Amino acid sequence: GENVEQHPSTLSVQEGDSAVIKCTYSDSASNYFPWYKQELGKGPQLIIDIRSNVGEKKDQRIAVTLNKTAKHFSLHITETQPEDSAVYFCATGGFKTIFGAGTRLFVKA
Protein backbone atom coordinates (compact mmCIF):
# COMPACT_ATOMS: atom_id res chain seq x y z
CA GLY A 1 0.00 0.00 0.00
CA GLU A 2 0.92 3.65 -0.03
CA ASN A 3 3.68 4.54 2.38
CA VAL A 4 5.47 7.66 3.58
CA GLU A 5 8.78 7.32 5.40
CA GLN A 6 10.13 10.20 7.44
CA HIS A 7 13.58 10.82 8.93
CA PRO A 8 14.90 11.55 11.45
CA SER A 9 12.45 10.60 14.18
CA THR A 10 14.11 13.04 16.58
CA LEU A 11 16.14 16.14 15.80
CA SER A 12 17.83 18.43 18.28
CA VAL A 13 19.36 21.72 17.11
CA GLN A 14 20.72 24.85 18.71
CA GLU A 15 18.66 28.01 18.38
CA GLY A 16 19.59 29.78 15.17
CA ASP A 17 20.71 26.62 13.39
CA SER A 18 18.85 25.03 10.48
CA ALA A 19 16.75 21.88 10.66
CA VAL A 20 16.06 19.51 7.78
CA ILE A 21 13.47 16.73 7.73
CA LYS A 22 13.28 14.29 4.84
CA CYS A 23 10.49 12.11 3.51
CA THR A 24 10.08 9.54 0.79
CA TYR A 25 6.82 8.25 -0.62
CA SER A 26 5.79 5.22 -2.61
CA ASP A 27 2.79 6.28 -4.69
CA SER A 28 4.05 7.83 -7.91
CA ALA A 29 0.58 9.28 -8.54
CA SER A 30 0.87 11.57 -5.49
CA ASN A 31 0.88 15.22 -6.47
CA TYR A 32 0.28 17.14 -3.25
CA PHE A 33 2.67 17.18 -0.32
CA PRO A 34 1.66 19.02 2.85
CA TRP A 35 3.66 19.47 6.04
CA TYR A 36 1.93 19.68 9.39
CA LYS A 37 3.18 20.90 12.77
CA GLN A 38 1.73 19.41 15.94
CA GLU A 39 2.31 21.07 19.28
CA LEU A 40 1.81 19.19 22.52
CA GLY A 41 -1.84 18.46 23.19
CA LYS A 42 -3.00 20.03 19.94
CA GLY A 43 -4.11 18.87 16.54
CA PRO A 44 -1.80 19.09 13.51
CA GLN A 45 -1.74 22.37 11.64
CA LEU A 46 -0.67 22.89 8.05
CA ILE A 47 2.50 24.99 7.81
CA ILE A 48 3.43 24.67 4.15
CA ASP A 49 2.55 22.55 1.15
CA ILE A 50 3.87 21.91 -2.32
CA ARG A 51 2.30 20.60 -5.49
CA SER A 52 4.01 18.36 -7.98
CA ASN A 53 4.37 21.01 -10.65
CA VAL A 54 6.76 22.95 -8.40
CA GLY A 55 10.22 21.95 -7.20
CA GLU A 56 10.60 24.35 -4.31
CA LYS A 57 8.47 26.67 -2.22
CA LYS A 58 9.47 29.09 0.51
CA ASP A 59 7.54 30.92 3.20
CA GLN A 60 9.73 33.09 5.44
CA ARG A 61 11.93 30.68 7.45
CA ILE A 62 10.33 27.54 6.05
CA ALA A 63 11.01 25.95 2.68
CA VAL A 64 10.02 22.69 1.09
CA THR A 65 11.71 20.93 -1.83
CA LEU A 66 10.30 18.15 -3.98
CA ASN A 67 12.05 15.64 -6.23
CA LYS A 68 9.30 13.72 -8.00
CA THR A 69 11.71 11.50 -9.88
CA ALA A 70 13.28 10.25 -6.68
CA LYS A 71 10.00 10.53 -4.73
CA HIS A 72 11.66 12.63 -2.04
CA PHE A 73 10.54 15.82 -0.37
CA SER A 74 12.10 17.78 2.44
CA LEU A 75 11.29 20.50 4.95
CA HIS A 76 13.92 23.11 5.76
CA ILE A 77 13.61 25.44 8.73
CA THR A 78 16.23 28.18 8.97
CA GLU A 79 17.13 30.33 11.99
CA THR A 80 15.29 27.99 14.31
CA GLN A 81 13.61 29.39 17.41
CA PRO A 82 12.47 27.63 20.60
CA GLU A 83 8.86 28.00 19.49
CA ASP A 84 9.66 25.80 16.48
CA SER A 85 9.93 22.87 18.93
CA ALA A 86 7.11 20.48 18.00
CA VAL A 87 6.40 17.32 16.05
CA TYR A 88 6.45 17.74 12.28
CA PHE A 89 4.65 15.41 9.89
CA CYS A 90 5.09 15.10 6.17
CA ALA A 91 2.20 13.70 4.18
CA THR A 92 0.95 12.89 0.74
CA GLY A 93 -2.40 14.48 0.02
CA GLY A 94 -5.72 13.15 -1.01
CA PHE A 95 -8.79 12.17 0.96
CA LYS A 96 -6.74 9.42 2.55
CA THR A 97 -3.89 11.69 3.43
CA ILE A 98 -0.99 9.41 4.37
CA PHE A 99 1.23 10.76 7.12
CA GLY A 100 4.84 10.02 7.96
CA ALA A 101 5.62 8.86 11.48
CA GLY A 102 6.72 12.34 12.55
CA THR A 103 9.90 14.13 13.59
CA ARG A 104 10.20 15.51 17.09
CA LEU A 105 12.19 18.74 16.80
CA PHE A 106 13.85 20.22 19.85
CA VAL A 107 15.33 23.70 19.56
CA LYS A 108 17.67 24.47 22.43
CA ALA A 109 17.95 28.07 23.54
Added chain:
Amino acid sequence: NAGVMQNPRHLVRRRGQEARLRCSPMKGHSHVYWYRQLPEEGLKFMVYLQKENIIDESGMPKERFSAEFPKEGPSILRIQQVVRGDSAAYFCASSLHSLENTGELFFGEGSRLTVL
Protein backbone atom coordinates in the same frame (compact mmCIF):
# COMPACT_ATOMS: atom_id res chain seq x y z
CA ASN B 1 -15.21 31.33 12.48
CA ALA B 2 -14.84 28.44 14.90
CA GLY B 3 -12.45 25.68 13.98
CA VAL B 4 -13.09 21.97 14.11
CA MET B 5 -14.60 21.17 17.49
CA GLN B 6 -14.15 17.79 19.10
CA ASN B 7 -15.58 16.50 22.33
CA PRO B 8 -14.91 15.14 24.75
CA ARG B 9 -11.23 16.11 24.89
CA HIS B 10 -10.55 13.29 27.29
CA LEU B 11 -12.54 10.12 27.80
CA VAL B 12 -11.87 7.23 30.17
CA ARG B 13 -13.63 3.93 29.65
CA ARG B 14 -13.33 0.47 31.16
CA ARG B 15 -12.86 -2.53 28.92
CA GLY B 16 -16.14 -3.56 27.36
CA GLN B 17 -17.77 -0.13 27.53
CA GLU B 18 -18.66 2.08 24.58
CA ALA B 19 -16.91 5.26 23.53
CA ARG B 20 -18.57 8.00 21.48
CA LEU B 21 -16.48 10.77 20.05
CA ARG B 22 -18.05 13.82 18.43
CA CYS B 23 -16.79 16.19 15.80
CA SER B 24 -18.30 19.38 14.44
CA PRO B 25 -16.48 20.46 11.26
CA MET B 26 -15.57 24.01 10.42
CA LYS B 27 -18.52 26.10 9.31
CA GLY B 28 -19.32 25.39 5.69
CA HIS B 29 -17.25 22.19 5.54
CA SER B 30 -19.11 19.08 4.51
CA HIS B 31 -16.18 16.66 4.34
CA VAL B 32 -15.05 14.98 7.57
CA TYR B 33 -12.15 12.63 8.22
CA TRP B 34 -11.21 10.65 11.31
CA TYR B 35 -7.62 9.75 12.14
CA ARG B 36 -6.14 7.74 15.01
CA GLN B 37 -2.81 8.55 16.61
CA LEU B 38 -1.11 6.07 18.88
CA PRO B 39 1.51 7.41 21.32
CA GLU B 40 4.72 8.45 19.56
CA GLU B 41 3.28 7.58 16.15
CA GLY B 42 1.84 9.36 13.14
CA LEU B 43 -1.78 9.71 12.22
CA LYS B 44 -3.53 6.79 10.57
CA PHE B 45 -6.53 7.36 8.32
CA MET B 46 -9.70 5.69 9.52
CA VAL B 47 -12.70 7.01 7.62
CA TYR B 48 -13.89 9.77 5.28
CA LEU B 49 -17.50 10.95 5.39
CA GLN B 50 -19.69 13.46 3.71
CA LYS B 51 -23.12 14.38 4.97
CA GLU B 52 -25.05 11.12 5.43
CA ASN B 53 -22.51 9.12 3.42
CA ILE B 54 -19.43 7.09 4.19
CA ILE B 55 -17.06 7.64 1.30
CA ASP B 56 -14.15 5.50 2.41
CA GLU B 57 -13.77 3.45 5.59
CA SER B 58 -10.80 1.39 4.55
CA GLY B 59 -8.76 2.44 7.58
CA MET B 60 -11.37 1.57 10.15
CA PRO B 61 -11.41 -1.84 11.89
CA LYS B 62 -14.32 -3.89 10.60
CA GLU B 63 -15.56 -4.81 14.06
CA ARG B 64 -16.57 -2.59 16.95
CA PHE B 65 -15.90 0.69 15.09
CA SER B 66 -18.48 2.74 13.24
CA ALA B 67 -18.81 6.31 12.06
CA GLU B 68 -21.62 8.54 10.92
CA PHE B 69 -22.15 12.08 9.77
CA PRO B 70 -25.88 12.76 9.90
CA LYS B 71 -27.71 15.48 8.03
CA GLU B 72 -28.01 17.42 11.26
CA GLY B 73 -25.48 17.40 14.06
CA PRO B 74 -21.88 16.36 14.49
CA SER B 75 -20.02 13.42 13.07
CA ILE B 76 -19.72 10.59 15.57
CA LEU B 77 -17.06 7.91 15.87
CA ARG B 78 -18.35 5.03 17.94
CA ILE B 79 -16.23 2.30 19.47
CA GLN B 80 -18.10 -0.57 21.04
CA GLN B 81 -16.70 -2.96 23.63
CA VAL B 82 -13.47 -1.03 23.96
CA VAL B 83 -10.19 -2.81 24.60
CA ARG B 84 -6.91 -1.44 25.94
CA GLY B 85 -5.49 -1.28 22.42
CA ASP B 86 -8.12 1.33 21.52
CA SER B 87 -6.38 3.82 23.80
CA ALA B 88 -5.23 6.60 21.48
CA ALA B 89 -5.88 10.14 20.38
CA TYR B 90 -8.62 10.37 17.78
CA PHE B 91 -8.46 13.39 15.53
CA CYS B 92 -11.19 14.72 13.33
CA ALA B 93 -10.42 16.91 10.33
CA SER B 94 -12.61 18.71 7.84
CA SER B 95 -12.21 20.23 4.42
CA LEU B 96 -14.25 22.61 2.34
CA HIS B 97 -14.08 20.56 -0.81
CA SER B 98 -13.35 16.98 -1.64
CA LEU B 99 -9.60 16.68 -1.36
CA GLU B 100 -9.03 14.36 -4.29
CA ASN B 101 -5.36 14.97 -4.67
CA THR B 102 -4.90 18.36 -3.05
CA GLY B 103 -6.24 20.44 -0.27
CA GLU B 104 -5.72 21.35 3.35
CA LEU B 105 -7.12 19.38 6.23
CA PHE B 106 -8.23 21.40 9.25
CA PHE B 107 -7.82 19.37 12.41
CA GLY B 108 -9.54 19.52 15.74
CA GLU B 109 -7.61 19.22 18.99
CA GLY B 110 -8.40 15.55 19.35
CA SER B 111 -10.17 13.27 21.77
CA ARG B 112 -7.89 11.23 23.98
CA LEU B 113 -9.38 7.88 24.87
CA THR B 114 -7.97 5.88 27.75
CA VAL B 115 -9.22 2.35 28.29
CA LEU B 116 -8.62 0.95 31.77
